[in-house]
Amino acid sequence: MVILDQTPFYPEKGGQVGDLGDLSSEKGCFTVFNTKTPVNGVILQIGTMTEGCLEKGDVVHAKINASLRKNTASNHTGVHLLQWALRKHFGDSLEQQGSLVDSSKLRLDFSLSKAPSPKELQQIEEMIQKKILENTPIKTYEMAYEKASSDPSILQFFGDKYGDKVRVVDIDFSKELCGGTHAKATGDLGTFVIVKESAIAKGIRRIEAKTGLSAFSYLQSERELLSSVKSFFKAPKEALLEKIEKEKIEKDDALKALKSLEKKALKDLSETLAKKTTGSPPTLAEIVDVPFKDLPTFAEDLTKKCPHSVIILGSLQNGRCQLIVRVDPKLPLDAKALIQKVAHIIEGGGGGKKHAATAGGKKPENLRLAIETLKTFIQES
Numbered sequence: 253m254v255i256l257d258q259t260p261f262y263p264e265k266g267g268q269v270g271d272l273g274d275l276s277s278e279k280g281c282f283t284v285f286n287t288k289t290p291v292n293g294v295i296l297q298i299g300t301m302t303e304g305c306l307e308k309g310d311v312v313h314a315k316i317n318a319s320l321r322k323n324t325a326s327n328h329t330g331v332h333l334l335q336w337a338l339r340k341h342f343g344d345s346l347e348q349q350g351s352l353v354d355s356s357k358l359r360l361d362f363s364l365s366k367a368p369s370p371k372e373l374q375q376i377e378e379m380i381q382k383k384i385l386e387n388t389p390i391k392t393y394e395m396a397y398e399k400a401s402s403d404p405s406i407l408q409f410f411g412d413k414y415g416d417k418v419r420v421v422d423i424d425f426s427k428e429l430c431g432g433t434h435a436k437a438t439g440d441l442g443t444f445v446i447v448k449e450s451a452i453a454k455g456i457r458r459i460e461a462k463t464g465l466s467a468f469s470y471l472q473s474e475r476e477l478l479s480s481v482k483s484f485f486k487a488p489k490e491a492l493l494e495k496i497e498k499e500k501i502e503k504d505d506a507l508k509a510l511k512s513l514e515k516k517a518l519k520d521l522s523e524t525l526a527k528k529t530t531g532s533p534p535t536l537a538e539i540v541d542v543p544f545k546d547l548p549t550f551a552e553d554l555t556k557k558c559p560h561s562v563i564i565l566g567s568l569q570n571g572r573c574q575l576i577v578r579v580d581p582k583l584p585l586d587a588k589a590l591i592q593k594v595a596h597i598i599e600g601g602g603g604g605k606k607h608a609a610t611a612g613g614k615k616p617e618n619l620r621l622a623i624e625t626l627k628t629f630i631q632e633s
Contacts, residue, residue, distance in 0.1 A: 254282055254297040254306060260314055261297055262321070263289035267351035268328055268432040270298075273316035280304025282312075323355035323464060325433040326441045329390065329423070330358045330380075330463040332434075333444065335407075336426040337379040338362060338459075341372065348409060349456050353432065356466050357447075364457045373446050373459075380444045383425070387439030391422040400429060443467045518542065518550055526557040533583055534561040537627040539619060542567050544574050548610070551576045562590075562630055566619045573598055573616035575623070577609045585633075590626060597622040 254275055261284065264270035270287030275297060284299040331351050339346050342364060350361040397418045400406050406420060407428040414429065421430040423438060435441060445467040448460040462470050482488065487495040529536045536558060542550050547567050554563050555578045562585065563578040575598065579587040587609040595602035598613025
């Protein structure tokens with residue numbers, strides 16, 4: 253890290269990221285990838301030597317990344333415009349709870365008891381865009397904190413610490429105490445677009461937005477997405493929502509029909525299997541094509557159809573297996589104890605209650621052996 257007697261680099265503070273850039277001298281070059289201020293009055297240029305060396309007393313040429321600084325400044329002004337628009341729309345009780353500004357985006361956290369509606373967010377965007385088109389000059393000046401704190405038109409944040417002298421960012425309709433970098437005029441922002449709104453805590457909302465070319469790129473990507481969706485559904489923009497709704501209804505109807513068929517198929521299967529109990533006590537031992545999630549209900553249905561019986565069912569799915577045992581309460585058998593006798597065969601663990609137990613296994617190729625082993629044990633008991 254490097255400390256200079258004077259520097260154009262803005263350090264990370266007030267929600268704004270630190271400047272990037274380069275330091276160069278006759279002896280070497282230093283790339284700055286962050287700028288911080290650990291204590292008031294000390295600015296650290298943090299980075300790495302890319303050539304030669306720098307020594308105490310060297311005269312260096314300090315060059316910030318002007319493009320990143322300009323974009324960051326636009327986004328910082330965007331935060332001020334966003335806060336102005338939010339307070340204008342929702343009232344002065346709305347308070348900033350934090351912010352983040354870098355070269356690609358801006359973020360503002362604020363107090364609000366409910367989520368802004370999509371329509372309200374559009375109105376906020378429109379209010380800001382109108383101010384951008386007005387191209388209002390942005391002034392900055394210093395004044396005594398005592399004077400600034402007594403001026404109700406100047407916004408300040410009561411969690412922040414201020415010195416005797418403070419800096420005011422004045423956009424005519426919006427005045428705030430702020431030490432960050434800003435655009436020269438509102439028109440420099442070009443455009444403003446909200447990309448996300450969310451809740452981060454009870455009563456605290458967050459808006460993420462973009463300005464300038466970053467906002468333009470975001471709008472282009474949204475347009476490309478819309479174009480892809482129109483092409484996929486083979487419908488113009490005006491008919492797209494209707495087309496999507498129609499497709500959804502058709503899909504929902506198809507899923508209902510499929511579930512109905514699956515339900516009937518399981519019912520038919522259970523009626524067929526109910527006739528296959530053999531031995532004493534009557535035992536049904538089968539591998540069935542039933543999804544894991546439906547297996548417990550399927551087994552319960554078979555238990556009702558086969559009173560005084562033992563039901564042993566196995567199922568295969570995605571390289572794993574599941575084994576279920578159901579025992580009629582009137583039989584002197586313990587389902588949990590039974591399944592634990594064979595769970596190791598499928599490399600699984602078994603558990604449950606006296607009349608209902610389940611085991612999941614990682615060795616599906618041994619499922620048939622586990623079922624037959626358990627059936628034989630029950631018949632010979």
